[in-house]
Amino acid sequence: MSARLPLARSTLHSPVWLVPYDDHARHVRTTGVDVRLERFDAADGDWLPLDDRAVRTPSGALAFPGLGRRSAPWAAGPERHRVRLAAAGYQPLYPADGEPYAADVTGVEFLVHPYDDTHPPAVPAEPRLVRLLPGTSYPYPPRVRTVHGVVVDAACAAPVRNALVEAEGRTSRDLTPWHERTLTDTSGAFRLALRWEGDKADENATEETFRLRATERPGRTGALVVRLPRDAGRRHVIEIRES
Template sequence: GRVPVGEVTVELEQEVDGEWRATRREPVHTPSGIAYFPNLGLVADPIGASDQHYRVRVRWSMGSPLYEGGYPSGQAGALFTIEAWNQYHRPQSKPTAQNVFLLPGPTYPFPPEVWVLRGRVIDGAGEPVADALVEQGAQERVLSDARGEFALPLRWVSEGPLAIDFRDHLGRTAIHNISVPDDLGAGHEIIVA
């Protein structure tokens, strides 16, 4: 995609003795928005050295990251393993790139011509549900923030009835039916059960 609006930070953590610890490594950023960490696993003598486990965490000032292959709350980052190597002993396999989808949050500045459904996801006790996945078909998806609030853009829909799906990391779900554009002005409260 394109370089996102707002500030994006990418942090690398390494698993040491079963705990994730921040590293001092800074990512290299390409003009197209790719972040990578060169020379991970490079050691003087890789023979007998253990694989290294890493986690990349992304933060975005305008929304939330959704990590490929995992639900945001369950994984908390893009996980990968790097083999120890040097110029004489190359790793047997190369790590593959992982997509991190930056999903707009409730404060994202959508253009005025974009229809946006705004609301809040709560549980049966009325507590906000953070990181609930809010989807309109396979076209649009966002995550709720810490207050349970969301703003779902509806760029590809036409006027009329529409079903919005909700799912949280505990597997609780809801389907909310709306009519576009009539139901876009009010905040919607969605209960996942």
Template structure:
């Protein structure tokens, strides 16, 4: 059974606490989110999987408050990282405001030592972990999607960020849809909003898709709907 504790007491000294966020539904997601914790071993220069279970609060926060509890003057900070998983989703590891990089494989943090008398030198801050729809996301009936693959020199690019953004014509509200490619470079992107209107006949909407592997390696493609809705699209990553 999942352990639930009040947020105020359980994560007071947690080196990290996370809020998984379903970006498609625009709400925190508590159910069916798994985590895998790893500690960096300097002697082996490798990440080692840990058995420490997380604490989950009623407000969907995931925390590891026991990681830094170590006594003695020789206790040193330790590096950890957490990988997230949820069926139909792909975790976006860069934090909000950070540049995207497909090579990131988890959220890293440092656990500073503390005990009952001495608080940690640095306290953890809340971190939203955005869960984007994956290529296998079960979109409901009526959700318009486009699909395809992201490649670089003909080779599929895994974990690339695919985005489409625009502004509604009626009220000027900005919108954003995004997804991450599969291990085979495949993507399936929802387009729930209106694109750039193009006069017909027949009238169409143009959506500007971008794909990012890392800073300086991006690609772009325009998709015209409804004409190209059932086409498989290829976005080519190029060096900027």
């Protein structure tokens, strides 16, 4: 969890600003979000948990003011850190907007540059949006239709955890683009909302077609066609394979 940062306290020297964003509800969310900071230990090749507590700025960002402050900053080099988020019902999407998705990216990584009052950090920090995607336990409202299933490896049928499952299209009346997405859990299971209408054969058709896409990493994807309402209660299986 995080404390609120008083207005009088500066966050200019926080090496990272994160803005958790509820991707389904379309708003910033900081309450109920657990924030964990870790430092990479090059000697052991492992991530070490740190006790530094994130604070919440008035604008809704999570920051670590004072992280990297040293008495002799010129004597130390930058250190690799990462932040991991957790919230009930959500799974964080760590690659930034515009970056290719990879399931093995498990935190927001950044460098902490040493500084003091006369030697500012070498690299300024910019706010970074971290999207929180609805997980399998997300409390969708009763009228939101969803489809569920599992993502597996096509070669061995093993479940693929943390795979990105998406569907997108345009509304029929004004052609507004829509995009729904979720992440699989540790068992490869997913539950995806389909709030908008899919493709129809004609304007009077009752059946809608959706094309689901699953991504483990670039070059490892799978796809599936879902027709509603025919496939509404079916457990869908998306197979991931090399493309």
